[in-house]
Amino acid sequence: MSPIVRMWRAVFPRRGSVARRSDRVQGGLLAVVVLLALAALPVAAGFGSETYVSQRDQSARQLGERTQVTATLLADGPGIKVNSRTGVVGNGEPTDATWLLPDGTRKVGKVVADEGTLKGYTFGIWVDRAGNPVDPPLSGAGVVIDAVVVALGLWLGAIALLAAAYGLTVFSLNRLRYARWQQEWFAVQDRKTHS
Incomplete structure (x- = not known):
């Protein structure tokens, strides 16, 4: 059955x-x-x-209030640390960087850089209307x-x-x-x- x-x-x-x-x-x-x-x-x-x-x-x-710009590190990012228990690399840390706003203004501040990144490394960050780094907007x-x-x-x-x-x-x-x-x-x- x-x-x-x-x-x-x-x-x-x-x-x-x-x-x-x-x-x-x-x-x-x-x-x-x-x-x-x-x-x-x-x-x-x-x-x-x-x-x-x-x-x-x-x-x-958020997409209307935030813009993606390219940041350039002014200093080396944090050193690579390996967790002895899992072997996983840790998170990034705030590092000095500069970026150019859409209106041409240059800003200097702290951005989260991955471990092992070197001075001069460029990567995309999101900024608000004032040019301050923010989290990426919620995607579709x-x-x-x-x-x-x-x-x-x-x-x-x-x-x-x-x-x-x-x-x-x-x-x-x-x-x-x-x-x-x-x-x-x-x-x-x-x-x-x-x-």
């Missing part, structure tokens, strides 16, 4: 089956859990859509990825919560069934010993 047929029969036991009331409750609960999981999908998609819209606006605002791909992660995370969280509730209920029903079977077994054994 295929898993789909088994699930269908668990949810809707046939007439004349040996299904107990607790089996019917478990089958009904399974149907409710599946319907709630399906209903959670558009809700999660709605949250993902809201995240997309708000971050898209934030990305557009980042907006989409964030929206998908939010939607998928919420939906999977809802499914996990529903699965946990269903599993706990089935566990409780099984405990009740086992207790009833134990009582019936003792009653049968009692009759055998008294006969």
